[in-house]
Amino acid sequence: MSLKVNDLVTEFATRRGVVEALHGISFEVGENEVVGIVGESGSGKSTVVRSVIRLLVPPGRVASGTVEFAGRPLLELRESELRAIRGKDIGFIAQNPFSALNPVLRLEKQFANIAKAHGVKADDGARRRAVDLLAATGVSDPERVIRGYAHELSGGMAQRVVIAMALYLNPRLVIADEPTTALDLTVQRQVLDTLRRLTVESGRSMLIVTHDLGVVNAYCQRVLVMYKGSIVEQGRVAEVFTAPQHPYTASLLSSASPPIEPAEAEVVPSQPLEVATWPSSK
């Protein structure tokens, strides 16, 4: 088992007192598995993933529950131990890409800093991998982009830079919070194919938050449906989507618009680009 979350309760201290945001969340992400989280805006999806990797925005606080990653109790580790895991063993793609980027450092420097923070030498191979990852997520002219700054990026470019950073050190688990909201369908596919190839197809796993049921359907094996701070339904995607047990899931499915009919054009399959494996695949 890659990730095991048990009875997680998270609360926010507000002026009106303590508000419980998660009411006892339990789920698992297995090896080689992609698990999706869907649910209404404000239902607690980001709070779940931020609780798991201990990046809650204050005044958020995990009140009880356990999180086990590769056999280690994440909620009990020291902050320094956790920092060693985040970015290396767990790659995190935040919902808001620009908040994850440093405005005053060139992107290449930011990639190098990730490596250094985990005791990996930022050599030529390191740079190659960063450029390859950008190319594999469909960023055109990555050599040029990586020499620039965050403010020069369009919304969709920033999103892909953050994805490349999360994949950079070959994490065992990728946690992605709405990773493709700024991407058109073609690029979205390419990015998700790349994520899949570098995680599940390489013996790793992924937890992905999305409001796009099509993405869940095409890329996830299992899905968790959240509603008002609880998981109201979880199971295999095909089962949940054909026979939803909870009214919220049903309403979600019924509001999904019919699929777009592909225009009569050649569907160019996204080319799997070579990504330098560096420092080394585990």
Next chain:
Amino acid sequence: MAIIEVNDLRKTFQTPQGRKVLAVDGVSFSVEAGECLGIIGESGSGKSTLGRLLLRLHEADSGSILLDGQDIRALVPRALRKQRRHWQIVFQEPFASLNPRLSIQQIVEEPLIVAGTYGSRTERRERVARTLEEVGLSAEFLDRRPANLSGGQQQRVGIARSLVTDPSIVVLDEPTASLDLTIRASILRMLGDLQRARGLTYLFISHDIETVRNFCSRVAVMHHGRFVEVGTARDVLEDPQQPYTQRLMAAAMPPLPFAASVGTMSTQAGNS
């Protein structure tokens, strides 16, 4: 009558390394009052830059922009500031566009204060609360900071801020990208109602072709800073002439499996 008239607009960015990026390359178009023009195009094609140029949040290199018949590029800062309330924008990056130090109340109220024409503090407060309610956010959010909101809630604050002054033109840059389907539908319904009731004009930037098809009467397709195809939503999206447009639409996901029991729910809710 055209409420937006843009002619041969250009914008080049100069990076610190001295590199030049031609982000908008000679774009011309007009939008009738009460109309919605959708803008689609691949990532980096210049859509957000165009939206910002239109409201002079970037200075164009050349070209002309008439909004409500006024040459916006010629307005002095003070006049521009006064007109702002008629021309608003919802930014693509919800969080980055909200001042982290201000409360939601202060953020949504700010355009009213800038406009200077919206009466007393109580009147403004009421108006802010009402606008937030229209985007589905209750009064409990008024005192919170942006960081204490979910992504979709932040996005709706941005929408409320753009509508609070009763504008005539709104640039919507991926306004529903962070919203789940149900809330997305209700926001689009609200925007559509406003458009009909007040004759609002929208520039609707989105990569969500399905939404553009339903929401916009006309569509422009952007590629490398230019419009490569403009026409009615039906013509452009049903029968795209440009290979580029066809490509943009060709990657639809496989259809969802049909939900057999929708509408006849059992009540076995709870954690499984």
